[in-house]
Amino acid sequence: MMECTMVERTVLVRNRAGLHTRPAAMIVKLAAQYRSDIFLESEDHMRINAKSIIGVMTLAAAQGTTLKLIVSGPDEEEAARAIAELFENGFGEPI
Amino acid sequence: MSADSDPGDSRAAVLELRLQGSAASRGIAIGPAVVLAPLHRRLLQWQVVAPSDRSAEVERYQKARDLLLASIRESLTATSFLLRDTHAIIEAYELIATDPALDEAIYTRIQRDGMPAEVAVSTAYDAHIHALATATDSFLRDRRYDLENLRQKFLELLLIPEQQVEHVQGAIVVAPSLLATDVVNYHTNGAIGIVTEVGGITSHACIVARTLGIPAVIGVRNATMIIPHGRTVIVDGSRGTVIAQPNEQTAAHYCSLQREQVSLQRHPVPSAPVATADGITIPVYASVDSPDEVPPALSHGADGIGLVRTEMLLVRLQHFPTEQEQYQWYTMLAERAYPKPVTLRVFDVGSDKFIHGMPHEANPALGLRGIRFLLRRQDLYRTQLRAILRASEHRNVRLLLPMITSVEELTATFDLLATIKSELANTNEPFDEHLPLGVMIETPAAALLAEHFAGQVQFFSIGTNDLTQYTLAADRTSDLVAHIFDQLNPAVLRLVDHVARIAQRHGIELELCGDLATFLSATELLIGLGIRAFSVAPSYISALKRRIPTVDSGQARALVEQALQCRDSASVHALLLDRSTTLTSTSPPEPPLP
Numbered sequence: 001m002m003e004c005t006m007v008e009r010t011v012l013v014r015n016r017a018g019l020h021t022r023p024a025a026m027i028v029k030l031a032a033q034y035r036s037d038i039f040l041e042s043e044d045h046m047r048i049n050a051k052s053i054i055g056v057m058t059l060a061a062a063q064g065t066t067l068k069l070i071v072s073g074p075d076e077e078e079a080a081r082a083i084a085e086l087f088e089n090g091f092g093e094p095i
Numbered sequence: 096m097s098a099d100s101d102p103g104d105s106r107a108a109v110l111e112l113r114l115q116g117s118a119a120s121r122g123i124a125i126g127p128a129v130v131l132a133p134l135h136r137r138l139l140q141w142q143v144v145a146p147s148d149r150s151a152e153v154e155r156y157q158k159a160r161d162l163l164l165a166s167i168r169e170s171l172t173a174t175s176f177l178l179r180d181t182h183a184i185i186e187a188y189e190l191i192a193t194d195p196a197l198d199e200a201i202y203t204r205i206q207r208d209g210m211p212a213e214v215a216v217s218t219a220y221d222a223h224i225h226a227l228a229t230a231t232d233s234f235l236r237d238r239r240y241d242l243e244n245l246r247q248k249f250l251e252l253l254l255i256p257e258q259q260v261e262h263v264q265g266a267i268v269v270a271p272s273l274l275a276t277d278v279v280n281y282h283t284n285g286a287i288g289i290v291t292e293v294g295g296i297t298s299h300a301c302i303v304a305r306t307l308g309i310p311a312v313i314g315v316r317n318a319t320m321i322i323p324h325g326r327t328v329i330v331d332g333s334r335g336t337v338i339a340q341p342n343e344q345t346a347a348h349y350c351s352l353q354r355e356q357v358s359l360q361r362h363p364v365p366s367a368p369v370a371t372a373d374g375i376t377i378p379v380y381a382s383v384d385s386p387d388e389v390p391p392a393l394s395h396g397a398d399g400i401g402l403v404r405t406e407m408l409l410v411r412l413q414h415f416p417t418e419q420e421q422y423q424w425y426t427m428l429a430e431r432a433y434p435k436p437v438t439l440r441v442f443d444v445g446s447d448k449f450i451h452g453m454p455h456e457a458n459p460a461l462g463l464r465g466i467r468f469l470l471r472r473q474d475l476y477r478t479q480l481r482a483i484l485r486a487s488e489h490r491n492v493r494l495l496l497p498m499i500t501s502v503e504e505l506t507a508t509f510d511l512l513a514t515i516k517s518e519l520a521n522t523n524e525p526f527d528e529h530l531p532l533g534v535m536i537e538t539p540a541a542a543l544l545a546e547h548f549a550g551q552v553q554f555f556s557i558g559t560n561d562l563t564q565y566t567l568a569a570d571r572t573s574d575l576v577a578h579i580f581d582q583l584n585p586a587v588l589r590l591v592d593h594v595a596r597i598a599q600r601h602g603i604e605l606e607l608c609g610d611l612a613t614f615l616s617a618t619e620l621l622i623g624l625g626i627r628a629f630s631v632a633p634s635y636i637s638a639l640k641r642r643i644p645t646v647d648s649g650q651a652r653a654l655v656e657q658a659l660q661c662r663d664s665a666s667v668h669a670l671l672l673d674r675s676t677t678l679t680s681t682s683p684p685e686p687p688l689p
Contacts, residue, residue, distance in 0.1 A: 020238055021187040028190050052196035053187065057238060058223045060230030 006072045007080040011040075015090035018062040023091035028053045030082055036073025038083065043067075050083065111342045112322070116290070116315035118335035118577055120304035123353045124288030125346075128339065129263050130324040131251070131270040138217050138250075143209040152205050156212040159252040163192050166248075170276035184241075184275050184303075191245055197223075213253045220246035243293060244274040244300060267328045269318050275303045282309050288330035290337050292318050312337050333577060348672050351616050354638055368398045369640050371622060372647040379639050380438070380630040382608055386424065389431040392633040396640055399435035401630025402495070402556070402608050403428060405479070406442045415475055421482035429492050436491050438556070438630075439483050440535070441476070443497040444468055460564065465498025465535075470507055480508075481515050487527035495533045495556055500540040502547050508532075509551070533606075537561035542590040549601040555594060556630070559609035563587050581664035582611040588624070588658055588667070595625030606630060616671045618642045620658055623651030 013019055019027075031038045031050040038050040040059060043066060048055030050069075061067060067087075071080040144152050167189050191197070197219055204215035220242055227239035247270075264285035270277075272293045278300050281289070289304055289311035304311040310332030322328060322339045329338040329349045338345060368378045380401025381392035385408075389400060408416055408424055416424070428437050443465045456462035469476035486492055496508060512530075519526050532551075536542050537558035545555065559582045564571045566586050569579040581587075591607075598605040608630035611617060615638060621629075622643070629639060654674060661667045 021184065021241065025187045025190050049196050052194045053190040054194045054197050054223050054242070057242075058226040060227055060236075062230070 005076070006070065007076045008071075009069045009080055009084050011067050011069050011084050011087040013061045013063055013065045013067070014087065014095050015093040016063050016095060017093060018065070019056060019059060021057065023086075023093070024053050024056040026086060026091055027056050027083065030086060031079070034071075034073070034075050034079035034082075036071050036076045036079045038079055039070040041068040041070060110340065111345060112339040114315045114318060114321060114337040114339070116312040116318075116335050116337060118331075118333055119301040119313040120289070120309060120311035121333045121577070122308065122310035123332065123349055124267060124310040124330045125327065125349055125353050126265050126267045126287050127325050128269050128290075128322050128328040129266040129286075130319050130322055131268065138214055141211050141214050144205070144211055146209070149206055149209060152212050153202065155253065156201060156205060156216065159212065159216075159249060160192060160198075162252045163245075163249055164189065166252075166280070167192060167276055170279050188241070188245060188274065188276065191242070192249075213250050216249050216253065217246060220249070240272065240293060240300075244272045244277075247272045248274050248277065267330055269322050269328070271319055273300045275300050278303045278309070278311075288328070288332070289313075290315055290318050290322070290328070290330060292316060348616075348675065351675055352614070354615060365640055366393075366396055369643045371643060371651075372645065373649060375622070375627070375648055377622065377626075377643050378628045379636050379643070380436075380606070380628060381633045381636060382630045383633070386427040386431055388633065389428060389437075392636070393432070393435070395633040395636045397435070397633060397636055398628075399491075400428065400432050400437040401606060401628065403437060403439050404443065405439055406444050409442060409444065415478075418478045418482045421479060422485050425483055425486035425492070429486050429489055433489055433491055436493055438493040438495050438533070439486075440495040440497055441466070441469060441479055441483075460570065466496050466504045466508070467498060470504060473511070477511060477515065480511055481519075484512070484515055484519060484526040484530065485524060487530050488525040490527045490529075492527060493531040493533060493554070495535060497535045497558075498537065498561075499534045499548070500538050500544075502544070505534065505548060505551060533604075535561075536594050538565050539590060542594050545594045545597045549597050549603055552603065554604040554606060555598055556606045556608055557591060557594065557626070559587065559591075559607060559611035562590065562609075563611075566590060582609070582614075583617060583620075583667040583671070584664045585659065585661045585667060588620075588655075588661075591621075591624050591626075592655070592659060599625055604628065612639070615639070615642045616675050619646045619651045619674070620654055620671065622646050622648055623653075623655035 015023065027050055039047050040050050040056065041047040042059055042061070046059065048059055050056060059067070069080060069083060167185060170185050171189070200219040201215045204210045204219060205212060210218070224239045224242050227242065228236060230236045263281050266286055267288040267290060268281050268286045269290045272291050273289065278289065287309065289309060291313045292315060301311060301313060310330045312330055312332055312335050315337055318337065326340050329341050329345070341349065368376050370376045378398035379396070380399045381395065381397035382402040383389060383392055383400055384404050392400065408421070425439060463471060483492065483494055499505065516526065531553040533554035533556050534541065534548050534552055535558050536545060536555050538561070542562065560571055563580060563582045563584065567579055567584055569576040571580050595605055604627055605625055606628040607621060607626045611621070612629040612631045613635045618639065631639060657670055658667050661670060
């Protein structure tokens with residue numbers, strides 16, 4: 001086993017429509033490409049698996065919501081950067 | 096029942112059930128109900144599965160999940176090239192069905208808690224549905240319908256192994272809820288209408304229904320309990336009304352409305368123009384988008400082409416076509432219709448009909464569209480007018496101008512035409528010196544100023560879709576104001592009446608294109624108003640040609656006087672309904688289509 005640290009980042013839901021079906025699908029598809037465990041946690045400490053679309057949708061995060069991104073595993077740095085970027089770009093939707 | 100054996104009486108005794116939901120997809124469908132029973136009872140009364148049977152239960156769940164995935168993937172293939180938005184939505188369904196967290200939750204419920212598969216699936220989905228239901232954002236809140244739909248589909252696969260999909264041909268599907276994939280599948284298998292108990296009008300199933308053009312009413316509470324399986328149901332997707340076991344009068348009304356939607360090809364259609372009962376000839380033209388549609392239109396009995404939406408050429412080519420490209424296309428249209436007339440409407444583009452490089456406008460319907468765009472880009476306008484003039488050499492081409500609101504727009508066009516004509520004459524190129532010119536009456540301004548156009552053009556073509564939208568200030572693509580958008584509103588009729596009087600005084604041909612032309616219950620009214628030609632989609636021609644000879648223009652005028660005095664759309668509809676039932680009492684209506 002390799003030694004696992006943990007990466008934490010704060011991400012902001014920037015796109016106008018919030019984390020609806022399509023952005024949720026984008027997160028899940030991207031997360032599935034990494035071996036690390038990837039979680040999103042809401043301000044009220046609800047933590048979900050970012051590889052689960054239903055979990056991401058259940059966050060019901062509207063525009064302006066701040067989430068904690070927690071990644072732990074062999075490719076954690078890379079995974080955290082990629083997912084944070086997706087949030088930063090507003091999922092390619094109007095901001 | 097009483098001793099009275101009159102069949103009419105016993106039929107009148109059947110109770111008509113009117114249910115109100117939300118209008119989700121426009122149009123009218125009439126057919127037998129296929130009611131997909133709700134599963135509540137099975138889910139409420141269950142017993143713990145014995146530990147030895149739990150592996151079999153897990154297998155049952157996995158089998159249903161595979162079926163669900165297969166059905167989702169089948170829809171993905173079916174929609175891959177057709178519906179881009181739908182495709183993305185169904186892709187998300189695939190991710191939900193394979194969701195690792197959900198899969199684990201269901202597995203645990205079966206193995207550890209001994210739940211039957213359907214109960215495990217239902218409760219696992221429910222946990223997430225409830226979480227979404229409390230979202231403050233309405234778009235996210237509506238997403239729970241996607242989960243509800245998927246759960247429903249899952250349960251149906253678990254509980255009803257043999258899907259009833261083969262039996263929906265010609266039927267109305269009444270279901271607790273439907274997936275976007277179900278709408279695609281039912282549509283493919285011949286279902287003609289949709290009624291559901293839940294759903295928001297922005298839910299994906301509704302978006303798909305609208306894309307496919309299948310009438311749908313959603314949010315009809317307890318629909319699966321109230322609507323009897325196999326009985327006739329009317330779905331009015333424009334008003335959000337569902338009528339089960341309609342009485343004779345209602346059925347007759349909706350049958351006639353429905354006939355207006357559907358192509359009737361059972362009888363040979365006269366290939367010559369037909370006349371009213373009192374001998375006024377009313378040509379019925381076809382509205383088309385390309386030369387390919389001309390031969391089928393003529394075989395449907397078209398007396399010519401009343402509208403070619405030339406902007407479809409732009410959409411096809413994805414660039415502004417050269418004069419030669421346009422000339423060939425217009426010539427093909429003219430030759431295929433010859434000797435019947437072809438009406439070429441110049442490019443009606445605007446930022447709603449996207450052409451690359453056009454400016455974005457917040458309100459495209461009120462922006463730079465139609466003639467306004469062409470006069471701004473006179474290089475393009477000149478090219479098109481030259482191509483049209485050159486294609487007019489057989490003298491069966493007519494020119495039509497969209498979105499006119501002022502006389503200046505007409506004058507500018509005349510100037511361009513005059514220059515081009517002299518150029519063509521100088522190079523000895525043949526063209527029709529007397530190319531008939533018409534203006535679209537589709538804005539209140541054009542209607543009110545018709546007198547000033549009258550001396551300069553040969554025909555008026557009333558576009559009722561836009562005229563209604565602009566008169567009632569109701570976006571015709573918005574469901575939220577669909578109850579206001581009504582082409583029979585007396586405000587619209589008064590404008591038509593005004594234009595008709597001017598057309599008659601100046602001896603100008605008055606035509607009508609747009610959806611209103613396809614409402615057979617309004618044909619008499621329109622002829623009474625002074626409409627002397629219609630242009631409709633080819634599939635409506637035969638029905639309209641059979642309707643026209645039943646109209647007497649004198650009686651029609653009396654109907655017009657009443658309609659013009661109506662205070663609202665509903666009164667006009669009531670008047671027409673009353674009129675159609677008077678007529679059908681003497682001659683029975685045709686039976687509804689199968």
